[in-house]
Amino acid sequence: MKRLDYYDPQSLNDCLEILDATPGATPLAGGTDLIPRMGNEDSSASTLVSLRRIGELKEISANGALAIGATTTLASLLRAADEQSIPDALCEASSVVGSVQIRNAATIGGNLCNAAPSADTAPALLALDSSAVITGRQGERKLSLAEFFKGPGATVLAPGELLTQIEIPTDRSTWGSCYLRHTPRSRMDLAVASVAVAMRVEGGRITDARIALGAVTPTPILTHEAALRLIGQACELQVVDEVAALAVAASSPIDDVRATAAYRRHLIEVLAKRAVLTAYARACACKEATS
Amino acid sequence: MSRKQMIGVARPMSDAAPKSRGEARFAADIQLPNLAVAKLLPSPHAHAEILSIDVSAAETMRGVFAVITGNDIPAVEGYDPYDHAHGFLARRFAVFVGQPVAAIAAKDAETAEQALAAIRVEYRVLDAILDSTLAMAPESPVVSRDLAGEAREETITNNAGDAEMANGDLEEGFASADVVLEETYEIPVLHQGYLEPHAVTAWWQRDNAVDVWECVQSPFGARDHIVQTLGIPGHKITLHTTDIGGAFGGKDQGLFSPIAVLLARKAERPVRLALTRAEELTMANPAPGTRIQLKVGAAADGTITAVEGKVCVDVGAFRTYWGPASFSVCHMLVDKYRVPAFRLHAQDVFTNHVGFGSYRAPMAVQAAFAIESMIDELAGRLDMDPIVLRERNLIAEGDVTSGGTSMPKHGGVSVLQSLLDHDAWSASESPRKQDGLCYGRGFALGLWGSGRFPAAAIARLEKGGYVRFTIGQVDLTGSYTSLAQIAAEELGISADRIVFSRADTSRAPFASVSGGSSTIYSMGGAVHEASKELREKIIERAALELGVERSDVRMDGAGVVVAAHPEKRVELAALYEAETSLFYSKYEPFVARGAKGGGVARMSAPCFSGTIAEVAVDPATGKVKVLRLVTAQDVGKAINPMLVEGQIEGAAAQSVGAALWESVEYDEAGTVLNADLLDYRMPTAGDLPEIEAILIEEDGGDGPFGAKGVGEPPMIAPAAAVANAIRDAIGERINHLPLTPERVWLAQVKEGK
Amino acid sequence: MNRIELKLDVNGRERQVAAAPHQTLLEVLRDELGLIGAKKGCGTGDCGACTVLVDDQAMCSCLLLAVEAEGRQITTIEGLASGDDLHPVQRAFVECGALQCGFCTPGMVLSTVALLRRSPNPSQAEIRDALAGNLCRCTGYDKIVKAVLQVAKEGGHV
DSSP: OOOOEEEOOSSHHHHHHHHHHSTTEEEESSOTTHHHHTTSTTOOOOEEEEOTTOGGGGOEEEESEEEEETTOBHHHHHHTTTTTTOOHHHHHHHHTSSOHHHHHHOBHHHHHHHTOTTOSHHHHHHHTTOEEEEEETTEEEEEEGGGTEEETTEESOOTTOEEEEEEEOOOTTTEEEEEEEEOSSSSSOOOSEEEEEEEEEETTEEEEEEEEEESSSSSOEEOHHHHHHHTTOOOOHHHHHHHHHHHHHHOOOOOBTTBOHHHHHHHHHHHHHHHHHHHHHHHHHSTGGGO | OOTTSSTTOOOOOTTHHHHHTTOOOBGGGOOOTTOEEEEEEEOSSSSEEEEEEEOHHHHTSTTEEEEEEGGGSOOOTTOOTTBGGGGGSOSSEEOSTTOEEEEEEESSHHHHHHHHHTOEEEEEEOOOOOOHHHHTSTTOOOOOOOOOSSOOSSOOOSEEEEEEEEESOHHHHHHTOSEEEEEEEEEOBBOOOOSSOOEEEEEEOSTTOEEEEEOOSOHHHHHHHHHHHHOOOGGGEEEEEOBOSOOTTTTSSOSSHHHHHHHHHHHTSOEEEEOOHHHHHHHSOOBOEEEEEEEEEEOTTSOEEEEEEEEEEEEETSBOTTSOHHHHHHHHHHSSBOOSSEEEEEEEEEOSSOOOOOOSSTTHHHHHHHHHHHHHHHHHHHTOOHHHHHHHHBOOTTOBOTTSSBOOOOOHHHHHHHHHTSHHHHSSOSSEEETTEEEEEEEEEEEEEOOOOOEEEEEEEETTTEEEEEESSOOOTTHHHHHHHHHHHHHTSOGGGEEEEOOBTTTSOOBOOSOTTOIIIIIHHHHHHHHHHHHHHHHHHHHHHHTSOGGGEEEETTEEEETTEEEEEEEHHHHHHHHOOSSSOSSOOOOEEEEEOOSOOTTSSEEEEEEEEEEEEOTTTOOEEEEEEEEEEEOSSOSSHHHHHHHHHHHHHHHHHHHHTOOBOBOTTSOBSOOSTTTSOOOOGGGOOOEEEEEEOOOOOSSGGGOOOOSSHHHHHHHHHHHHHHHHHHSOOOOBSSOOHHHHHHHHHHTTO | OOOEEEEEEETTEEEEEEEOTTOBHHHIIIIISOOTTSOOSOSSSSSOTTEEEETTEEEEGGGSBGGGGTTSEEEOGGGTSBTTBOOHHHHHHHHHTOOSSOSSHHHHHHHHHHHHHHOSSOOHHHHHHHTTTSOOSSSTTHHHHHHHHHHHHHOSOO
16 A cells, blocks of 8 residues: 545645646545555555545536536436436436445546446436536636547546536437446446437437447447437337447447457347337427427 | 243344444454554465565564464474365465465554565466366376475375265166256356455464454364464464354354464464455355266156266365365255166366365255256156156155165155245246246255254353353354243243353363354254253252252242242342352352264254245346245244244345356456456345245254254255246256356357247 | 544544545544444445445445545444434344344445435335345345335334
8 A cells, every 4th residue: 555645625726736736646536436446556546636625516507508517426416317407318327336325425527537448427428418528727628528538447638637527418308318238236236238329309200319338348439320320210120220230330349257249249239229219218208309 | 931932933133232233243343452464465376386485575664563474384293285274375385376375464454565565476387277177187287285294105186086976777777767868067166255254363372372263153163273284282272253244154164363373473462364355255265166967867757767977076276174075966966856876976176276165055056056957957848847846756754865874754845835835836827928028937946954063052050040051152143042042941031031151162162163054953952951951950959949849849930939839939040149159158050061963964854945936037138137036944943933034035145146146257377357246246135036935844853842954955946946947937048157147148049039 | 654633523423533545434433433333345335334324325434535534424333323222223123133144234224224314215126226235145135125114114213
C-alpha cells in the first residue's frame, strides 16, 4: 500500500487547481471502482482528490437538455427519475448496477470515467445522444460521449481535467428508450453483453434511432448501420432481425472467464431485438408520437 | 414439566439475540495486546523449485516482527509430504499457485505488505501438472515432494489412491437390461463459500505453551494439526474455538495455524492471520473437480440391473484427509438403490492445484449429479414417473449396502411419497412453454448416513439454578441450542437454564468434528447420557434434603419437589450451594458424564432427502430462474424444527449455486481466474425462490429421541433436481456443472432449436 | 504514514480518530473504534457483510474511505438496539430464525432497516431485490424474507 495523499477541496476551482498541479492526482467520487483496486500493485493512484464537497457536481437540472452532475449517485438519479423525466434506458441501466449499497455510492461520472467495456450507463447514454462536459483549469469543453472512450479503462480526459456533467438532449416525451443486458444472476454481476436503443416514432414509423452496445467491444459504441436500418420502418419482425444482425456485425466480443465471443454475439442478437421492440413500444406510447 | 416439552420445539438459537446485535466474536475479531498482523507470500508458479529466499530486507524493516519460510519449520517425526496438513508452507517445492512460501508478522497490514514486496525468491519453474487425465499418463511429470530423511521406496507417481469395488455378475446384468445408458459427468471445483474467510490467532504463554484461536469445526483436529506439523506436545496447545462464520466442511481442522504459531513465537507477541477473499479462493480447500463415467442398465419395468462406473477426482497436490474421495463417490453411486451387479473404479489423482477439501456431504453432490441425472434419463426412456422409478429401486431395510452392512430402517419411502403427492409435482403441466419461456420440473434423491463420531460431555450444576455443560464440540449454528433442548428435556428444566462452556481443547473432553451430520446424533447422545446421570444425582440429593425416598420426588422447573406434597421443595440453586461452599460443604461437587462413539457405522441412521425443483428457462439466452424448491427429508425426530428447516433451506441454496453458477476456474498456468465474489457467483436473495421444507419424522433409530443428522442430507439432491428440471424444460440434458446460461443455450443450439 | 484527524458521527456520538487516507471506514470502525459488528467478507463490495448506514442509506463500509465519512451520520449494528431491547428488525430475525452463523447478520439487518425506512411495505420480490447485495451462505434467505415481512406487517417505527 503506497502512501496516499488526500485532498478535500471545497470548490470546483480548488479541485481543478489541485488536479492540474499534482501529477498522479485521481479524482475520487463514489469510490466503488477505485477503492477495491487501491491495494493492487498496478494501482497508479497516489493522490486522491475528493469530489464530495463540490455541490454543483451533484445537481440535476432540465433547462432544455437534461444536465446531470457527474457525481450524482445512481441512487439519487433513480429517485429523481420521474421528477426530472429521466429516460427509461438510463433508469434501467442505473438500476442494474451492483446492489443497493453500490448504487448509494457509485456515481454516473465514475461509471463513465472507469470506462469498463461493460459499464452499464454508457450504452444508455450513447443511445440517448449524450455529451460529456469536461472542465479543466483552462475552461470547459463539451464533446459527444461517443468520443469520450479511448479503450478499456481509458478516456480522453487529459491530466488536470474532470468530467463535470453529462448532457442528455433526448427528450423522454418524444423518444422511447430501453437498456437490456444479460447476466448469469439476477443481481451483482457485470454485463456479459448489453444493448441500449432509443428511438423516435411518428405515425407508427421510426424517424430517428440510436443503438449502442456494451461489453462486446473495447469501449461501449454506437452502431450507426444498425440504427440507420430502422429509419422509416415500423418495426416489422424481419427488419428487426436485420437490425439485430447488423448490431452483431458491429460487435467484436472476446472469450473470457465470463463468456465466449460466440455466446456474446448471440446475446447481442437477442438483446438487440428485444430492446428495439421495447423502445418502439415506448416511443409509440409517447404523447407526441400519436399526434 | 410434562413429557416432550423441549423436543420438537421451534425456538430461536440461544445466541441469536447477541448475534443480531453484532456481539459474536469471530476469529478475526479476537483482540489481544500488541497483536501483530500476518500476511502470506504466495507462489506465482504452479510447480517450481525454490532455490533461495532472501528475507533480509524484510526482516530488518521497521515494524516487522518476524519472517518465516519453510526453513523455519521444525523437523517432525512422521512428516508426510503427501499430507495436506504439511502443505501450509512450501519447503523445497511450491506445488500450487498461491501456496505460501513465506509469511510475515508486522505491526499492521501496510507494513506487512511492504515487507512481502521486499522478499526475494528465486524459483526454478517446473512443468505444471494441471490435467488429471494427463497426470495419470506414464510419461507425465509428477507433483514434486519434499522428501525428508531417506528416499521413499515406492516410485513417486500422481496416483493419489485407487480402488475397485464390485459385486454380482456385471455382464449378466447388462445382458439382461432392456435399456442401457452411458454418460460422462463433470463437476468443477466448488468453494464452500462461507462468508467468513479463514482466520487464526496464536499467542505463546509461559512454559512453551501456546493459545490458538481459530474458526474450526474440530478444535481437537485443529490442535492435532499443530502437533502433527510442528511437533509441539498436544497438552501444550490450547485450541480455542470462536464463533464461526460458516464452515460447511472447509474449516474442519484449519489450514494455516502452524504459520500463526511459528510467527507468534518468533515475534514474541500474538499474531493474527486472516485470509483475504482472494486468498480463500486460491489457497484454502475447496471441493475437488470430479469426472464420473457412468453406465446403467435397467429392465423395462425400471428395475436397475447393472451399474458400471469410473470416477476420477483431482485432489490437487495433497491427499484428501478423509480418505480417497473417488471411493466415496463410488459408494454413493450405488448406495441408494438395489443394484444387483456393479463394478466401479475409483481414482484420486495428484495435480498442481491446492489440496482440495470437503464440502457439506463431501462428494455426494457430485455423485448425485451423475446417478440422479442418469436415473432421470432412464425414467424418460421408460416413460415412468421419476419418483415412482426411484421407489421401485429404493434400497430397503435389511438389504446389503454397498459397504457390505445391513441397511437399517429408514424413511426413504415416506420422503418419496410426500413429494409424489405434493402439488409441486402434480399441479401444473410440465414441461410447457409460456410467454416465451420454457418451464420444467425435476426431482432428485440424496442419501447420507448420520455420523457416529466419538463424543463426550460433562454436566454439572451451575450457580443460580443453572446447569453447565462442557463439551469439546464447537457451536455450529444452533447445535448448542438443540443440545440444550435435549438436556432440558431430560432434566425437566427450561432450556434457558442450560449453559455451554465454549469449547477449548484444554478444558473439554474429546469431541470430533462439528459436521458430518453428527452433532446431534453423536454429541446429542453424550449430552443426553450426561443429563440422565446428573438428573439421578439431583434426585438423590434432593431426596436426602427433603427426607424422603427417591421415588417420592420429581423434577419441577428449577427445583425438585415431593410429588405428593409440592410445597416441599428444594431449589437447584440451593443444591449447588450445598456442594460448593469454600470451607465446610455438605456434599462433594458432582460431575456427570456421558459418552458416545466407538465403531464407525456409516449407515447407522441413514437420512434420505429428496427435492423437487421447478425452473423457467429463457431459451434465447439460456438463463435459468428457479421458481420453486421443495425438499422432504427423513429427520427421525426434529429436536428443533426451525433449526432443521434452516439447514434444509441453506443447503438447498448452496446446491442450487453449484447447479447454476459456481465453479473455481483456472487458466493454463494453474492460476485461479475468478478469485473474488463477483465471478465466483453465489446465489443472492434475488436468485432463489421460497424454499419449502417437509420434515418426515419416523422411527429414527438410536439417536437422542430418535434424531438423525440433518446438516448434510439436504445438500445432495437440489443440484441434480435443478439439472433434471432444466432437462425437462428444454428437452436437452447437460452433463457438465454449472449449468450456466451459455451451456444451457448451447445445448439447444446443438439440436437446432 | 500520514494520518488525518477525523471527527466521525457514529451511532449518535462524536468519535475522534486518526486515520490514514487509504483506510476504509470498515477498518477504522473495527480497528480504531472497536465496533467489530461490520465484517470484512470480501473487501470489494460484493458480499455486503460490511454494510453500515450512512445518512440512513445502506453502504459498503469497505468501499468508503474513513476520511470521506466525516460529516455523515454513520449507524452500525451496535447502534441499533436501545439498551437491552432489540430493534424490531433484530427481534424479528431472532424469532424467525433468520440467522445461523451470524456473520452476514449485522449487514443484513442494517440493509433491512434501510429498506423498511424507504419502503415500509415491500413485496417479497422487492425484499429479495433490496437484499441482493447481502450474501448469506447459511440460511438460503427464506427465513430472512419472512422476518422482513413480519416487521413490515407489525408496522411501527423502524
